[in-house]
Amino acid sequence: MPKAVSSPRQRPFARHHHHVIFTYSNQRYVPGKSHTGLQNNANNTTRVLRQNGIHATGIGVDNANGLRAFLNANWQSISHVVIQAIWLKTADLSAIVQAFPSIEFSVVVHSGYQFLEQEPPAIPLMYATMDLAAQVPNLVMASNSAGMCADLSAERQQPVTYLPNLYPIDQNLVPLPRPYGGGPIRAGLFCSPRPGKNMTNQAAAFGIVCRQLRAQGTLFYNSGRQDGGPNSPANRIITAMKNALAGNPYVTVQAQPWTDMPQHLTVVGSQTINFQCSTSETHNLVACDSVTQGVPVVASSALKWTPQSWWADPDSARDIARVAISLIYSPTAAVDGLHALQQFNARGLDAWESYVLSHTINVGANAWPASSVPRASQGRFPRIESVFATA
Numbered sequence: 001m002p003k004a005v006s007s008p009r010q011r012p013f014a015r016h017h018h019h020v021i022f023t024y025s026n027q028r029y030v031p032g033k034s035h036t037g038l039q040n041n042a043n044n045t046t047r048v049l050r051q052n053g054i055h056a057t058g059i060g061v062d063n064a065n066g067l068r069a070f071l072n073a074n075w076q077s078i079s080h081v082v083i084q085a086i087w088l089k090t091a092d093l094s095a096i097v098q099a100f101p102s103i104e105f106s107v108v109v110h111s112g113y114q115f116l117e118q119e120p121p122a123i124p125l126m127y128a129t130m131d132l133a134a135q136v137p138n139l140v141m142a143s144n145s146a147g148m149c150a151d152l153s154a155e156r157q158q159p160v161t162y163l164p165n166l167y168p169i170d171q172n173l174v175p176l177p178r179p180y181g182g183g184p185i186r187a188g189l190f191c192s193p194r195p196g197k198n199m200t201n202q203a204a205a206f207g208i209v210c211r212q213l214r215a216q217g218t219l220f221y222n223s224g225r226q227d228g229g230p231n232s233p234a235n236r237i238i239t240a241m242k243n244a245l246a247g248n249p250y251v252t253v254q255a256q257p258w259t260d261m262p263q264h265l266t267v268v269g270s271q272t273i274n275f276q277c278s279t280s281e282t283h284n285l286v287a288c289d290s291v292t293q294g295v296p297v298v299a300s301s302a303l304k305w306t307p308q309s310w311w312a313d314p315d316s317a318r319d320i321a322r323v324a325i326s327l328i329y330s331p332t333a334a335v336d337g338l339h340a341l342q343q344f345n346a347r348g349l350d351a352w353e354s355y356v357l358s359h360t361i362n363v364g365a366n367a368w369p370a371s372s373v374p375r376a377s378q379g380r381f382p383r384i385e386s387v388f389a390t391a
C-alpha cells in the first residue's frame with residue numbers, strides 16, 4: 001500500500017507554484033478515439049491553462065489505487081487535483097483526500113440532472129461526494145456548468161464551485177465565410193445516442209431543410225462503439241432517427257465511425273452545418289470543434305455560450321430547420337461562433353484563476369493567504385516548470 005502523507009508540513013510549497021492535475025478514469029478509454037470525452041476535456045482545458053500560465057497536466061488512471069499510487073509518487077509537486085466526473089466511490093475518495101491534506105481536490109460534474117438520469121448510481125454518488133466535501137477542508141464539489149452549479153447548490157443547500165471546460169483556439173484563426181450557394185448539403189449529428197441529444201428531432205429537421213431547399217443532403221452520425229444490444233436505448237434512438245427520414249427522397253443517412261481527433265476535426269469541418277440542438281448540455285465539445293473548423297451549429301439555449309442566433313427550440317423540428325437554413329446562408333455565422341467561444345474561454349479562465357488562488361494550501365500550518373499572491377500581468381499566473389511534461 002502506498003505510504004500516506006503524514007503532515008502538510010512535509011510538502012515544500014513555493015509561493016508561486018501551482019500545478020493542477022486533471023485526472024480521469026481510463027475505464028472507457030480507447031486510444032486515439034475522439035469519443036473519450038473526459039480525456040479530451042482534460043487535454044483541452046490543461047492546454048488552455050498552460051497557455052495562460054497555470055501549470056496543468058492531464059493524467060488517466062485505471063482506478064482509485066492508480067490515483068493513489070500516482071499521488072504517492074508525485075505529491076510534492078502537486079497543488080491541485082481535479083477529478084473529472086463522478087467515478088470514485090466515496091470511501092476511496094475520502095481516503096485519498098485525507099491521505100494528502102496538502103493537495104486541494106475537486107470533483108467536477110460534467111452533466112446536468114437530465115443526463116445523469118441515464119446512470120442511476122450517479123446522483124447518489126454525487127450527493128455523497130457533496131456531503132464529504134462539507135466534512136473535509138481540502139475537497140470541493142464542482143461542475144463545468146454554471147447552471148448545474150446553481151441547481152445543485154439550491155437542491156442540496158451546499159456550495160458548488162464553477163470549473164468550466166476550456167477549449168484551445170489558435171490565435172491566428174480567422175474562419176472564412178462560406179455561405180451556402182446551392183448544391184448538396186452535408187450535416188453532422190455527432191454525439192453519443194442519448195435522449196437529451198435530441199437526435200430524432202434534429203434528423204427530421206434536416207429532412208425539412210432538404211425538402212425546402214430541394215437539395216440532396218447527407219446526414220452523418222457517429223457509429224462503431226458498443227452502446228448495448230439491439231434493444232438498448234442507444235440503438236433505439238439510432239433506429240428512430242433513421243425512421244424519421246425514411247422515404248425522404250432528398251436525404252441519405254450515413255454512419256461515421258469514431259476516429260482520432262485530427263480526422264474527427266476534418267470530418268466536422270467538412271460539413272455545411274452541424275446539429276447540436278440538445279435539451280440538456282453543460283458544455284458540448286462538438287460545438288467547440290465545429291466553431292474552430294468554421295462550421296456553424298444549430299444549438300439550443302442549453303448551450304449558453306453559443307450565439308443566440310444559433311439557438312432553436314429543441315422541441316420543434318420546424319424551428320431547428322429554420323435556424324439551420326438561416327445559418328447556412330449567413331456570411332457571419334462562423335465568426336459569431338468563434339467570438340462566442342473566445343468570450344467563454346476568457347470568462348472560464350477567470351473562474352479557474354479564482355479557484356486556484358482561493359483554494360491553494362488552505363489547510364495546515366504552512367497555509368498562506370491568496371491575497372498575498374502577486375497578480376501576474378493580465379491577471380494570469382507566471383509559468384512554473386516541474387518534472388511533468390507540458391506538451
